[in-house]
Amino acid sequence: MNFWVELLISSLLLLGGLFVLVGSIGLIRLKDLYVRLHAPTKATTLGLGGILVGSMVYMSHQYGHLTIHELLITLFLVITAPVTAHILAKVALHHEVTMMKRTRNQRHVTTARMQLPPEEQEKQ
Amino acid sequence: MLEWSMIAVGVMLCVALVLNLWRLLIGPHVVDRILALDTMYINSIALILLYGMYSGTQLYFEAALLIAMLGFVSSVAFGKYLLRGDIIE
Amino acid sequence: MSLFWIPVLLLIGVFVPLITERFGRTACAFFTMLAPALALTQIATLLPEVLSGQTITESLAWIPAVGLTLSLRLDGLAIMFAMLILGIGLLIILYARYYLSDKDAMGRFYAYLILFMTAMLSIVLSNNLLQLWMAWEVTSISSFLLIGFWSSKSESRKGARMALTVTGAGGLALLAGLLIIADIVGSYDLGTVLASGNMIREHAMYPVALILVLLGAFTKSAQFPFHFWLPHAMAAPTPVSAYLHSATMVKAGIFLLARMYPVLAGTELWFLTVSLTGLATLLLGAYVALFKHDLKGLLAYSTISHLGLITLLLGMDTKLAAVAAVFHIMNHAIFKASLFMAAGIIDHESGSRDMRKLNGLWRYMPYTATLAMVAAASMAGIPLLNGFLSKEMFFAETLHQVALGSLSWMIPVLATLGGIFSVAYSLRFIHDVFFNGEPIDIPKTPHEPPRYMKIPVEILVTLCLLVGIFPSFMIGSLLQAASSSVLDGQLPEYSLSIWHGFNLPLLMSFIAMTGGLLVYAYRSRLYRFQSQFRETDAKLIFEGAVQALVRQATALHEWMANGSLQRYVALLLVLTLIMTASPLMELNSAAGHLPLQDVNGIEITAAILLCISALATVILHRQRMVALITLSVVGLIVSITFARFSAPDLALTQLAVEVVTVILLMLALFFLPQKTKNESSPRRVVRDLGIAAACGGVIATINYAIITRPFESISEFFLANSKTGGGGTNVVNVILVDFRGFDTLGEITVLGIAALGIFKLIARMRLAMPSADEKGRPWSEDRHPLILAMISQSLLPLALLVSAYIFLRGHNMPGGGFIAGLITSVALIQQYIAHGVDWIKPRIKVDYQWLIASGVLIAALTGAGSWLFGKPFLTSWFDYFDIPWIGEIELASAILFDLGVYLTVVGATLLILANLGKLTTRYRPTVEE
Amino acid sequence: MSMHLAVLPILLPLFGGLFMLLPPFSGPENYQRRRFAALLLMVLQISCSVGLMLQVMQQGPTFYALGNWQAPFGIVLFADRLSMLLVVLNGILGLGATLYAFAGVDREGKYFHPLLQFQLMGINGAFLTGDLFNLFVFFEVLLIASYALLIHGGGKQKTLANVHYVILNLIGSSLFLFALGTLYGTTGTLNIADMALRIAQLSAGEQVIAKAGGLLLLIVFGLKAAMLPLHFWLPRTYAAASAPVAALFAIMTKVGIYGIFRVYTVIFGEQAGELANMVQPWIWPLAFLTIIVGSIGALASPNLRHLSANLVVISVGTLLIAFALRTPQATAAGLFYLVHSTLVTGALFLIADMVGQQRGKALDWFVMARKVSQPALLGILFFVGAMTVAGLPPFSGFIGKLVVLQSAHSAAEILWIWPIILIAGLITIIALSRAGTTMFWRYTGEGDRSQVQRVSRWQVSAVILLLLGSPLMVIFGAVVTDYTTAAATELHQLQGLFEVMNLQEATK
Amino acid sequence: MNLRSRWLPMPFHSLLLLVVWLMLNGSVSLGHIILGSVLAICIPLICAPLQVPQPRIVRPFRAFRYVLMVLGDIVVANIQVALLVVGPMRRIKPGFVAVPLDLDTTLPITVLASTVTMTPGTVSAEVTKDRKWLYVHVLDMPEDEQQIINLIKQRYEAAIKEIFAC
Amino acid sequence: MEALYVFCVGMLTFCGIFLCLRGRTFPVVLGLTLLSYAVNLFLFSSGRLQLDGAAILGISDSYTDPLPQALVLTAIVIGFAMIAFVVILAMRARADLGNDFVDGREPPDADQAIKPTRGKV
């Protein structure tokens, strides 16, 4: 295999792996649920993207023709990951999950979980 | 080089999976666990792709695709459950 | 075929009363009598032949494998019994016509009676041991029905049950005994058996066989200690008592003793058992009879006593005793039947059977009284009556006994004692009922019965007299023939004359008579003495015993089957453990010879993930939602494992199934408690941990033992023929839709049925919907989050496309109808989750039930399609077609089959999930049809 | 079609059940059409089965290679006298249940007739298949159908009984798969006959593993057959089920019994070397205990349905004894007993229901209640059923008992078997006489005749259909015993089986 | 109802499906194009009843640019998140903001919410019932929260409005 | 590898069986699910464990045993149907019996250990 191709694939993979790992580390390290929500939705998704591209390159190289069906997984992920995060955030709001004390604008939680505009609270 | 990097990525993915499991077990909130599960789905997609590359086969692509599709449905269902109790209403 | 006519006639006769009942009582009785009368005529025509010493046999093959032949035998003993049965039977029918009241179901009564008559006749005519036993049991049954005839009375029901139980038990013992005898002889043919006496007596199993047969005989003939049922059988209408429980059925036991006499008698064991039993019964019956205030009770115990007497005679070691026994069978039948009928008349015309109330009836019914008194005198053994003759013979024979060694003198003494009581109770019957002052508040004013009711009694009493006075003339030849069959032709010298001169038996008779008079005269003292003992009611004891048995059984049963599933499961597992562990201990080493494969970090990680999340599921199972999440992890790892070990199809299937399962569990969880407390005691937990760990260990051991050993499998065939024979390169899929397509057809049938069953479960479900979650927090008001709905809508076409892709490639690459079906289902479920039933219901107008049915139907019809080509069901077809511009494409019947699978899966999954969802909506499935 | 006769007992109910789910048969308003279809199907199914039975009797055992793949690679159906006997029996029972349901049970819930058909399909499949995994599949078909049928009509009792029944059977199914994995993992085949050939050639260690698999399988069959201590589910389940369902269930235990007879005579039979007859030592004590516990249960039964269910347990014990005796004679005896006991216990469940209909709230409980309104009819039916099941002549029970007793030969066998069977018979008599006298003879008043429901002619005809076997098996006893003897001989003659399937060549 | 909207209710979808089909099969042979086209026409027809009409993409090229921009944002900003995650936790200053929305139809809102979630540092947590506000959780909130609001509104919402012309 | 594999199978069996022995329906269902995983893995491994040998003709030199895979597929589907049934049955039991105990009533020995002995009144 061509060294440069190998290098390209390797770096894509390693980068992807790294992001995946970071996402999971974030899942452990970050201190509250809302914050934790950021790590896997983004880092992990991106990391997976890296691995997918790596795989695409690898397979295309291996089989001698362009293999792009990995893109499909990416497509799915890009469509679904935000929705998952959104739903989980909704649940967190609904359940009034405790958050870091220094979280700003905590007042929004009350209105957000009722799906009400923020002004209403300010009026009261 | 490629083989070594694959092994390295494998190790990373394993560590990531174990970390996910760790979060899944400690919670503290159910949403944390669902999040951990969802992350696990994505990480296992990575693992399967890696395995496909490692053994030079495309046989496992559909499995990865399926995890992407079904993992989403399952996470959403969990979420809906926590929101409404009744997931099909 | 002349013999066969007899039981056949009677069998037809069973239905005659049921049909003729509508023509009136007299007509019914008349028609009922036809069959026995004809049978008796038939017997009569055969009488000369039999009396000349011949044995008539006829047989017809029936079930040779069992040894059951329809085989009849008419010899002296049989003809004697047959005449008694039919003769007395006819009289009973006539009598019963007047005895039964308008309210009684006469047809049914007669039908039972004739049924009994058939059975009884079949016993005595039987030439096959099994056939004999069959008839024997039918007599028990018909007796049960007749005793319980007045079924609304408690005593009838209890008496009937007790009789059935005791005689039924005896019948089973008898069966065992007969089977042993047949096993020894090698034949069920009575003739063969009777000719093999020595062989049987010398066989090691002889004692067992003897005891079993005696148990049968003794229970039927109410011998001590099985006598207790007979008095309670008197709850039956009096004709029944007269017929079954005195003249005939109870004699079946005696008949059996007589019948088997040539085979079983002649040993110490026989003499001791039979004679002592007879003696005990004789004494006990005679003694107790004296104290019975109930007229029928007295007669019942008297019957017991006389049966004991006959048994004693059969148990004596002389041939003459056997002759006396046969003689007494006849005599007893005649006088006892008449006495019962008389007692019935008294009961019928006075409304009471209590001898303390019945007094001085002589003035009201002198004619009946005369008849009864003659019969009672015969029972007491007064000269010039038949009873006297056989009793004299009996006394004579007691003097010759040596069975008890130096104690043998006791036999005549005790026999005389029995005689004393016999005279005493007979006296009581006469004096206490017909004289002894005036009746004390009896319900009716007694009077003579209708003319025809007396006829049977008259005939029998006349017979008593005639036999008593002209014994040789009347029954000499019959007795000879009968005795000859019992004794296998070796008849002793005997004389039937009334007068044998002054001898010891006469003295004994004299003692018995005077003693009886004295006992009766001083009876009041005896009554006082007897009253010290608490009277035991056998019925109560028996019922008590049965109820105690039932109670014990219930307690034991409840202790065992305590309704605890946990226990049943534990038992199942423990038995599994014992059974599987035992062979494993024979295995030297679990490890086989296959080289072990290396393990890498990813695999170890996966194993850790799997084990920990499985354990977490166990530990956290009381937090149900969390347990579901950990369960999902297990499912995920399992599917990755399948992928790892070269099973992509499995991985895909497992993934899809797992998600649907979890969604299903979540739907259910909504209606179940979310969290529960720890409810298991530590002991229970330790026990369960033990069982579970042992099971896990055993399974793992077996698994290890298997996968470390080489084996030769039929799979090479599939790999070799998948492409050429099945037209696909995905061998797993070809196996599923072709090689083992039948399994798959069954599998989708299971899925379809499950969906139907679940629909049934849901249809009547009434569940309260929790309005808040476990923490009491009301549900979010956002039923269908906007973004979710939007995304689901966009994903649907994509998911369907993937589903089509997976479906179409299945034959050659991982995939197939099942997985495709699940993907489609999940995509649609996703729509349900996002939009809700209300929204979907009008938009998807597919009847999921039809979808299931047509799915399975398509698969099955695809299979049946091969019939058109003369091939077996499910034979597949495929071919390649070269199409211009496009190239080669493959068409295969397997695709159609897989389409069936696909539709079934979609239909089943959605039928389940959608209807489950509807539970909380206005589309709630309701009670249907 | 005659060439495909072997698969029809499975396909007819399948197609029938499916058509009943589709228009024009589906829908609440079309129940008359479904009934007609069900009746037609049963008649067809019985005709096909009898046809195949006659063919088997004339031409010997036959097999049907599904998908045209020869044994041991494809799934084969195997029809011999044994399987055909059970298939025909199943058809008769199914017809009885169908007829009985016409009286109204089939309208107490959805899908009655289709489910009944599916259950028949599963049972027939289990009897006909020559493949162990296919046997598992058909077990599941019949089980899932029975789960669904068990809740037909609804009610707490049914639900609770179903919970136990389903969970136990799910564990049982898991064990079945463990067993299959073990047997496949050692022998490398799934065809029963092929497995028999291969099992003898295994090394000692592999044989031990196969033995563990075989014993696991025994648990599975034992659970279906309600062998002690796996029988606890039965009384409650059968007593809770709707009458026609319970009647059909009478054959469900026999599926387990059939499995035991087939598998342990063929795979672990005489030719299996070290493993020959390995389950007999386990069966003996369990069979005895099954009879004893069944008898205790019979005494303890508070109503006729429970009593009948416990009689089923006793019959299972008796059949296990017949199996444990190992000889063809004993097998023949067992088969006779099996047919007789299945029909009569099936009938008893129906009778219990009919009696229950006429006794008000007391149903078939052994308590004083109002008089049944048709005492003669029900009394006779009960009486015949009771006599039959108690083994009293002149009905088939006594021959059933007799043949089993006769097949015990050695003194030890006699010493154990006879007392147990005879005493169980006595207990049956006691229990049934108590039952009968209480239900028919002990009543308060005549009851209000106007409001009493008379049993329908469908119900009566169903009961008569099932009870008819009782006298017929006596009258034509020779025919039946000839058949069972031949069936038993055939079962024990493995060489014939191998030849029919051309197995030795295939494996070579 | 004209022929096109009857037989090709969602042309964009259909095209996407065809592309995906070819991707899945990794082939552009005539056979696959025909099969893919059939599916691409059939599946939307099947799905049609389950689709709620949405505004069409009026400016596909703008949409394409938008996608590229978002992808770029994802990559760039992910690195920031990664650094935050591995760095000291005290640096993280989370907070909520409420973003006023100009969009009011489902699809554009969804696209915006998804974009917000995918781009680093923000997760869209809730849309108000009146669809006028989007609540966003911010991982690392700048001192002036208006900065975030402006970013979302100008960089993303404006583009989306253009794409859907609403 | 083999040892690790069977350890996992044993562990799943252990967990499944333990849950099957619980007194409420939901854990039993969980247990049955776990047990079915164990069963499927067990049955699957009866064709021995092989890497890189998927039974797709033309992709490698050696193939794994396809038959157990087909069997497991059937078993998975049937298991799914059964689990689905038992889940809904558990719901039905809750509806009909008012609780979710497998016996329809609280087991007599429940809470023995956990309930603190009541203080004297």
Ligand code: NA
């Ligand atoms: Na719902």
Ligand code: NA
């Ligand atoms: Na008196």
